[in-house]
Amino acid sequence: MTDKAKLALSLLDLTSLSADDSEASIRELCSKAVTPFTPVAAVCVFPPFISVCKDALKDKGVNFAAVANFPSGNEGLDAAIAQTKNIIELGGTEVDVVVPYQTWIAGDKTSAPELVRACKDICGEKISLKVILESGAFEDLSSLYELSIAAINAGADFIKTSTGKTDVSATLEAAETMLKAIKDSGKPCGFKASGGIRTHAQAVEYMDLATNIMGPDWVNSKNFRFGASGLLNDLLNVLGHQKQVADEGGY
DSSP states (O other), X not given: OHXXXXXXXXXXXXXXXXXXXXXXXXXXXXXTSBOSXXXXXEEEEOGGXXXXXXXXXXXXXXXXXXXXXXXTSOSOHHHHHHHHHHHHHTTOSEEEEEOOHHHHHTTOOSHHHHHHHHHHHHHTTTSEEEEEOOGGGOSOHHHHHHHHHHHHHTTOSEEEOOOSOSSSOOOHHHHHHHHHHHHHHTSOOEEEEESSOOSHHHHHHHHHHHHHHHOTTOOSTTTEEEEOTTHHHHHHHHTTOOOOOXXXXXX
C-alpha cells in the first residue's frame, strides 16, 4: 500500500489553474511539491506563474508545466502556437495544450492533429507536450479512441483526459480507451489522468489499469501522470505524514 502511495506521489502534476491564483498562492503550491518521500513530477500553472515556480523550486527535480489553448480548446491554431512559444520562453519544460475537441466531435478531423503537430514542432525533443482531449465531452468512446490515435500520430508525448473544468473529468472508461490507443499505436506516448481523482484508492485503480494494459514497470513519471492536486493530502495521510492543505485548482 505504501509503495503505491509513494509511486503515486512521484506521478503528481501539482496543479493550480484558478482565476484567483496569485504569486503567494503559487508559492504555497510549490512549497508542497517536495514531499518527505519524493518530489512530485511537475507543477502545472498558468504561464505568468512559471517564473514563481522556477524561483521556488530551482534544482528540486520538479518540472514546470503550463497550459495553452486552455480550457476551451477553441482559441485557434495561431493562439496555441503563440502560447506554446511563450511557455517555453518563460522557462516551462512541459506544455499542456487543449485540442479543439469540440470541432473533432462535430466531424472536423484535421484541426486537432494539425494543432498537435504544430505545437510539437515548437516543443522539439526537449519539451514534453501533453495533449488534453477533454474525454468527458465524448459520448462515443470510439471517437475518443480515434482522437487519441490522431494526437499520438501527430507527436503527442502524453495524452491527457481533462482540463478539470467540465462536469465530467477523468473516468476509468476513458482512461482504458486512451491507454488502449497508446498500446495499439506502438509509439512512445504517456498518459495523464486529470480531474476528480482525490484518493489513494482511486489512484491505485488508474495505476493498476495502466499496468494491466501497458505492462509491468510502465507506470512511472516518464509515462504516467496524475493532474490531481487534491490527491496529495490522501497520499500523505496513507504514508502517515501530517495532512497538508493543497489547493485543488479545479483538479
